[in-house]
Amino acid sequence: MQTVRKDIHNSEIPVLCQSCEARHQGICGALSGEELTALAKSTRRVHKDAGEELMADAMPIASYASVLRGVIKLSKVLEDGRQQVVGLQFAPDLLGRPFATESRVTAEAASDVDLCVIPKPALEELLSRSAPLEHRVMMQALRELDEARDWMVTLGRKTAAEKVASFLYLIATHMDPTDDAPETSFDLPLSRADISDFLGLTVETVSRQISRLKADGVIGIVNFRQISVPDLARLRLRCG
Amino acid sequence: MQTVRKDIHNSEIPVLCQSCEARHQGICGALSGEELTALAKSTRRVHKDAGEELMADAMPIASYASVLRGVIKLSKVLEDGRQQVVGLQFAPDLLGRPFATESRVTAEAASDVDLCVIPKPALEELLSRSAPLEHRVMMQALRELDEARDWMVTLGRKTAAEKVASFLYLIATHMDPTDDAPETSFDLPLSRADISDFLGLTVETVSRQISRLKADGVIGIVNFRQISVPDLARLRLRCG
DNA sequence: CGTAGCGTTGAGGTATGTCAACACGGGTGG
DNA sequence: CCACCCGTGTTGACATACCTCAACGCTACG
The missing domain is CATH 1.10.10.10 (Winged helix-like DNA-binding domain superfamily/Winged helix DNA-binding domain)
Known part of the structure; x- marks a missing residue:
């Protein structure tokens, strides 16, 4: 079902990125070859099955992740258990609230998903140095804000x-x-x-x-x- | 009703900004003295009465504005007239969807408000040169996203x-x-x-x-x- | 004093929630 | 292979929270 590529871990250059469908999308599209090479040293490609929890509300964020395939469900729960899904993320979105120490939502794999996991310090260091990267992250935040507001109309009216x-x-x-x-x-x-x-x-x-x-x-x-x-x-x- | 200050247009230095309560808040807090001086040349302080429309959904955005006082209501309407308020903005928020040619919401003064109006090109030019400014705008967008998601729970559940x-x-x-x-x-x-x-x-x-x-x-x-x-x-x- | 705008209160209707039964499909174990 | 179960989805009968429609009160304003 899942194609495993032998060549990935045998090379110095980020072959993984070269063959990655998200190379020119999402946050990676904002990075130069050098930056990508540096970043790729600390990223890991990870598969999660549908239903697995990726991030818990109010828990420390250890890492960000670029969504390569599948759908992520972002949700919140009230004390008494009532639940509300507050967003869906598709490839090539970035998963994880930038510049927060704690998640504000629970993230769960809605379908089987492939992620490119990026340690929190690695991305934040890069964010502080690359204006284009920060710009792209902002554009995603603005788009998610638009989507959230669209959905508020659906929920409310x-x-x-x-x-x-x-x-x-x-x-x-x-x-x-x-x-x-x-x-x-x-x-x-x-x-x-x-x-x-x-x-x-x-x-x-x-x-x-x-x-x-x-x-x-x-x-x-x-x-x-x-x-x-x-x-x-x-x-x-x-x-x- | 509306206080007009004679000194505003007679001075080279941004006296307006020096006495402005938002000087160190909102987007202005991210600007150096020089940047502020440059920006102040194109800003205007404006008062709006409660109920006045500041920005119409799907209309071109001519300018941004920093909220100095009062409350702004952001809303959307369905074709048949059903309306949903999707956000409120308080001082010192920035009003206007960054990097969009069209507004995605209708903005209306909920109370009497004071604004510092910034022409769209002026702010965007500054945004492209000042990383701290862009960062602050992103932080606002992320906060608004958190708020929108919190509100989705309220609306839905x-x-x-x-x-x-x-x-x-x-x-x-x-x-x-x-x-x-x-x-x-x-x-x-x-x-x-x-x-x-x-x-x-x-x-x-x-x-x-x-x-x-x-x-x-x-x-x-x-x-x-x-x-x-x-x-x-x-x-x-x-x-x- | 009359009118208009906004807010409150009441009576009754309806969309959606609640509770319960059932259908389907996929796994496990005999 | 069948029997069974469990999770997921569907359908029905009934309950209720909220909406709709209507009347009325208060305040501001001419």
Whole structure:
């Protein structure tokens, strides 16, 4: 399932980076060859299975990570256990709150993910020296802020039906289409429980709204987790 | 009503800045004397009355502004008119989405506000040359992101009672106490309608919950807009 | 004194939550 | 191979928190 490359650890130059699909994306795209070579000495490529916790709320941050593949779920919980997903991260996002000693969220692998883990001091040292890198990190923060605010509208003002449509639309526009399926079809990276925590609804309501969208022909359901969208514009109309 | 100072435009040195309470806060705190002098040539001090629109969603951004006094309301509207407040800005925040050609929100003066208006090119030029400045802007963006995510929990998972308590707690911890009133008392910068748009509720529900908090002795109501909080910890308990 | 804007209160409706039963699918062990 | 179980998802019946609609109070202002 997972392709292991022998050549990675036998070389001085960051071969890993050369063959890395994120080389010119995310934070690595802001680095010069030299900087990349220096940074690569302290990075590790890591795989996590769906469900594994990557970072706990209010816990010290040991490292950052560049998301190479998969989806990360960021969430918060109230004392009594009520949970809210506050963000999703896709490749090539940087995982970890910059310049904080503690995480403000819990990060969990929503799907199987590949990460390029960067020790906290290594990235922060580089951040202080590379303005382009800091700029890119800021641009990501600003984009996440825009997304968070968009989602606040969904949480605060949309109906359950619109929330579910908005979620599916979000995923449809962020996920690669699955190979084996026709045109616009994708795997949901989140369980119904996760979706409900993202939307501020119950699993039952999410399930009912998905069934309804299916009944209305807006979406097709292949495999519970696999959704097809014949007409994205039609789905968009349901978003309110 | 509006204080106009004659000395502002008659001087080479930024007298305005020397006497400005935001001199060492917000973005100005990251600037050297020279930089400040250069920037001050293109800034204007502006007063806006409560209710005035400062920036429209999807409209080009002509300028940034440093908030000197008062509260700014950031909001978004759906096509059908449903509205959601997605953030509040207090002094010494920077108003305006950095590095965007268009605003992603509508900004409105929630109370009377004083602004230090900075033309877009002036600030962006300075941003590209001053790493400390860019750093400070990033820190604000990251803080706003944290706040937005905190608020997503409130919107998605809290009850109406908890939402209202959370709002009052937020304001109580962000506003200066009013002079004429006892210890912990403050003016609400938002109307009931604004509060309901912030909380994703109706005005009626907000009103009922405020009445309830008053009946329970958690808050006192002086003047509709003026609230007293005898015990902040007790209010905190109502936040869920 | 009348009107307009904002806030409060009440009565009743509805969307969503709650509780419970059931369906499906995948693993494990006989 | 089947029996069983467990996690996940769906569906139904009922409860309720919040919304909707409507009336009314208060204050400011002409």
